[in-house]
Amino acid sequence: MTAAGGLISVLAGTVLLRLAITGIYGRYVRVGMGPLLVVAGVAMVVLGVVTLVRSLRRSGDAGAAEAVAHDHDHGAGRIGWLLLAPIAALLLVAPPTLGSYGVDRGAKVDVRAGASAFAPLAPGAEPLPMTLLEFSQRAFDRGGASFNGTPVRLTGFVAGAGPGGEPGGFRLARYQIACCAADAAPVVIRVRVDGAGTVPPPDRWVTVTGLHAPGGGEVPELAATSIVEIQAPNDPYE
Amino acid sequence: MLNGGEQGDVGGAPPLTAPAPAADAPAATALRTAPAAGRGRRAVRLDVGVAAVALAVVAAAALRPLLERLLDRPAVAHWATVFVAIAVQAMPFLVLGVTVSAVVAAFVPAGLLQRALPRSPVLAVPVAAAAGAALPGCECGSVPIAGRLVARGVTPAAALAFLLSAPAINPVVLTATAVAFPGRPEVVLARLAASLLAAVAVGLVWVAAGRDELLDRARRRPQRDGPPLAVLVATAQHDLLHAGGFLMIGAATAATLQTVVPRDVLDAVAGSGPLAVAALAALAVVLAICSEADAFVAASLTQFSLTARLAFMVVGPMVDVKLVALQVGTFGRGFALRFAPLTLAACLAASAAVGWWLL
Numbered sequence: 001m002t003a004a005g006g007l008i009s010v011l012a013g014t015v016l017l018r019l020a021i022t023g024i025y026g027r028y029v030r031v032g033m034g035p036l037l038v039v040a041g042v043a044m045v046v047l048g049v050v051t052l053v054r055s056l057r058r059s060g061d062a063g064a065a066e067a068v069a070h071d072h073d074h075g076a077g078r079i080g081w082l083l084l085a086p087i088a089a090l091l092l093v094a095p096p097t098l099g100s101y102g103v104d105r106g107a108k109v110d111v112r113a114g115a116s117a118f119a120p121l122a123p124g125a126e127p128l129p130m131t132l133l134e135f136s137q138r139a140f141d142r143g144g145a146s147f148n149g150t151p152v153r154l155t156g157f158v159a160g161a162g163p164g165g166e167p168g169g170f171r172l173a174r175y176q177i178a179c180c181a182a183d184a185a186p187v188v189i190r191v192r193v194d195g196a197g198t199v200p201p202p203d204r205w206v207t208v209t210g211l212h213a214p215g216g217g218e219v220p221e222l223a224a225t226s227i228v229e230i231q232a233p234n235d236p237y238e
Numbered sequence: 239m240l241n242g243g244e245q246g247d248v249g250g251a252p253p254l255t256a257p258a259p260a261a262d263a264p265a266a267t268a269l270r271t272a273p274a275a276g277r278g279r280r281a282v283r284l285d286v287g288v289a290a291v292a293l294a295v296v297a298a299a300a301l302r303p304l305l306e307r308l309l310d311r312p313a314v315a316h317w318a319t320v321f322v323a324i325a326v327q328a329m330p331f332l333v334l335g336v337t338v339s340a341v342v343a344a345f346v347p348a349g350l351l352q353r354a355l356p357r358s359p360v361l362a363v364p365v366a367a368a369a370g371a372a373l374p375g376c377e378c379g380s381v382p383i384a385g386r387l388v389a390r391g392v393t394p395a396a397a398l399a400f401l402l403s404a405p406a407i408n409p410v411v412l413t414a415t416a417v418a419f420p421g422r423p424e425v426v427l428a429r430l431a432a433s434l435l436a437a438v439a440v441g442l443v444w445v446a447a448g449r450d451e452l453l454d455r456a457r458r459r460p461q462r463d464g465p466p467l468a469v470l471v472a473t474a475q476h477d478l479l480h481a482g483g484f485l486m487i488g489a490a491t492a493a494t495l496q497t498v499v500p501r502d503v504l505d506a507v508a509g510s511g512p513l514a515v516a517a518l519a520a521l522a523v524v525l526a527i528c529s530e531a532d533a534f535v536a537a538s539l540t541q542f543s544l545t546a547r548l549a550f551m552v553v554g555p556m557v558d559v560k561l562v563a564l565q566v567g568t569f570g571r572g573f574a575l576r577f578a579p580l581t582l583a584a585c586l587a588a589s590a591a592v593g594w595w596l597l
Contacts, residue, residue, distance in 0.1 A: 004287030005479050011295070012482070016329060028323035033330070040330035043337070044478070051475045054468075079567060080479025082486040084291065086325055088298030093305045095318035102316050110541075178418075178534030181323035182492065183527045185535075203312075 002058075006051030008083055013044030015090045023234050027097040029180045031235045097236040098184050099203040100159040103173050109185045111136040118146040127151040127209045131238045132174045132187040139189075139212055139220030147212045154209075154222065155233065159188060160202045168192065170199045172208060172222070177237040184237065189220045196224040205232045313497060321493035324560065327528055328378040328485055335379025336481065339386040340474035344466040351392050359393045363441035366396035367434055370403030377405035377529050377555045378485060378564065382477045385568040388456040395448060399441030402581060405529040405555035406433035415551065418533035424596050425544065429533075432552045432592035436584040443580060455570040484567035488560025492526035495559065499524065514546040515593075519586055522554035529555035545593030553585045 019025040020037040029037075111133060118141050121128060130152045138146050156174035161167075169192045175184035191208055193199055200206055210224040298305070309315045342351075355362040373380065384401035388394055405411065407430050419425040518539065527535055532554040536547040557578050565574040 002287075002475075004291050005475055007288055007291045009475060009478060011291070012329075016326070019326065025326060028319065028326045033327070036330040037326065040333040043333050047471065047475055047478065050471050054471070079483030082483040083479065084294045085486060086322060088294055089305060089318075090322065091295065092298055092302045093309060095309060095322050096315050098316065098319055099312060101312035179528050179530055180327035182320050182327070182496065182525065183532075183535045 002055040003052055005080055006048045006055060008080060008087070009044050009048030009051065011048075011087045011091070012083055013041040013046075013048060015087050016041030016044065019090070019094075024094050026235045026237075027094065027181070030177060030237075097232055098175050098181055099157060100173065102175075102184070103159045103171075103186045103188060109133065109136075109176050109187045111140060111187065117141055120146045120148040121150040123148050123150055125151070127153040129153045129155075132156055132172065132189055133176065133238055135212070135222070136187055136189060136220045144212045144214050144220070149211070151209060151211050151225065152222070153207060154189070155205070155207045155230070156189075157232075157236075158200045158202050158204050158206060159186075168194065168199070171219075172206070175237045181237075187238070189222060191227075192221060192223045193227065194223065197227045200227065200229060205230050317493050317497045320496050321489050324489035324492055324526065325485065328489070328560075329482075331379045331528075332382075332481055332485060333478065335382045336474050336477045338373070338379070339382040339477055340470045342383070342386050342390065343473040344470040346390070349391070351387060351390050355392065355396055359395050359445045360442065362393050362396040363399045363445060364438050366392075367399040367403040367437040367441060370400050370405075370437070371407050371409070373404040373408055377558075377561050378481070380404040381561070381564040381568050382481050385456045385477075388453050388569075393445075394450050394453050395441045395444040398444055398577070399437045402440055402556045403434060403437035406437070406552065411529050411533070411555070414530050415533040418537040425548070428548050428592050428596040429551050431596070432548060432585075432588040433555070435592065436552060436556065436581070436588040439584045439588065440577075440581050443584070452573040452576065453569055455573075456568055480567055481564055484563045485560065488526060488558075488563035491559040491563065492524070495524045511543065511545075514542050515549045515586065515590065518542055518546040518550040519553045519582065519589075522550045523558050523582070525554075526558040526560040527554060543593075544597040545589065548593045548597060549586060549589035552589045553582065556585055557582045 016037050019028075020034050020041060023034075025034065025037055118138050128150055132154055135152060135154055138144060154172060156172040159171040159173040161170060169190055171188050172191050173186045173188045175181075175186050177184045191210070192213060196210070207228045207230050208222060208224050209226045210222045213221040213223040215221075309318060355365055370380075373383070380401050383404075384397045387397040387400065412426055412430060415429055416423065416426045518536075522532070525535070532551055536550045539547055539550065542550075562574050562578050565577065569577075
């Protein structure tokens with residue numbers, strides 16, 4: 001196990017470094033985690049290289065004491081092979097960001113918790129980029145009075161029509177994560193397409209521009225003026 | 239000669255070629271003096287392990303189209319993303335825990351930790367539980383450290399109290415809790431009190447009724463001799479692979495439960511008092527969220543009472559599927575099967591009591 005363990009350690013560290021450097025890690029954990037992943041990846045690579053070098057060296061002088069220690073490693077180290085599964089997979093393919101599959105499976109973000117009264121937006125013709133969370137919170141704050149008629153631009157993925165969805169509209173969603181994708185909870189709004197184009201297929205990322213449509217009930221609504229398909233962003237979570 | 243042959247065998251794995259030449263010169267001198275028979279046996283063994291790793295990577299490369307097609311299914315993709323997320327999130331903290339554990343093994347003299355704690359186990363338990371506040375990080379790091387403490391002769395009950403309290407009451411976690419519950423300092427206080435209470439209670443129960451022979455796996459861990467740096471590397475490497483392997487089991491279990499069990503099933507019982515506490519405790523066990531993040535999840539579960547959410551935050555860092563897998567690996571199955579229910583009961587009782595008192 002010793003030499004193979006060193007190699008596994010090097011590979012695992014390489015995977016972490018690759019995720020951190022390419023930015024793919026943003027699909028799984030908070031974007032601020034990058035430096036921590038680099039530190040952990042470097043530590044694992046160094047540890048693995050030192051172990052490899054030492055065991056290659058030791059393979060020459062087979063002392064009795066070393067053999068005993070080596071035998072022990074064999075028993076205790078077998079479980080370490082499990083690390084190979086994600087390494088082998090992640091070196092080649094990276095699972096995607098969370099998509100529409102989980103939207104109706106978990107608890108949604110309660111946008112009314114901790115929401116304060118919003119100051120009205122300055123009226124203007126230029127659409128204002130906004131998170132789905134802020135959009136929802138503003139929609140529930142005095143029926144969306146704080147929008148003040150200002151158009152907004154929202155980015156998220158398409159989550160189908162949803163239960164009771166009408167034709168000519170779709171749900172736009174984006175996950176909030178606190179730490180990693182295991183604790184993700186979606187914010188969901190409804191988009192009325194009307195004349196703005198066609199309904200995009202599920203899991204496609206889009207930027208939607210439009211006006212808040214009051215009176216949507218439980219799910220806030222946006223009346224779209226334009227829908228543009230985009231690449232999934234590097235930081236797919238809010 | 240022999241070294242050259244080994245390099246050739248693993249030529250398919252690029253990372254190996256970089257370090258190998260560094261080993262060449264000293265190894266060559268060692269080879270000349272070593273007995274021929276032992277050399278041959280060892281070289282074969284080495285090749286099998288390294289070749290197996292290389293083979294696994296090559297096999298995965300060959301299966302790449304299959305992997306990509308699997309990820310086209312939304313449920314599989316969801317599972318894979320959650321699995322990778324837990325593993326990636328935990329890795330830096332596991333590396334930290336393994337490093338601390340290895341530093342203890344390499345540089346702290348055997349008797350020092352015992353002398354630092356009160357001799358009476360009944361006093362050592364609360365002191366060790368309070369000392370948990372000094373270790374920043376989440377629960378993945380504390381398991382190897384507690385295992386090391388037991389191996390170093392610390393009273394098992396005290397090491398267990400430390401294991402439970404460290405991920406729950408350290409400054410990083412308490413700060414996250416304060417951020418998640420703005421304007422509610424009593425939640426932070428309740429979390430601190432209930433977690434300490436549960437950790438001390440479990441430690442004291444272990445003093446009174448625990449069976450220390452269940453911890454034999456941790457006690458029998460190899461105490462490596464030699465220069466401190468060599469011990470540091472050997473211990474860290476061993477612990478990292480060992481704990482990492484069990485972390486994979488835990489992450490896969492949590493991802494499976496998250497993908498298969500709809501959370502609405504648990505949310506449905508949010509209404510009634512004691513049932514809601516039990517439901518959120520079960521949710522904490524199943525979700526296996528990092529203790530630095532669970533406060534944000536708890537804050538979002540607004541349909542539940544504050545006491546139920548307190549139970550979520552007290553149980554999560556002490557009992558969850560990923561943690562039980564790590565404990566099985568470090569201390570043995572017999573231990574984990576007794577320790578997890580005991581801890582869960584203590585967490586529920588402490589949460590109920592503190593919740594009733596403070597919240």
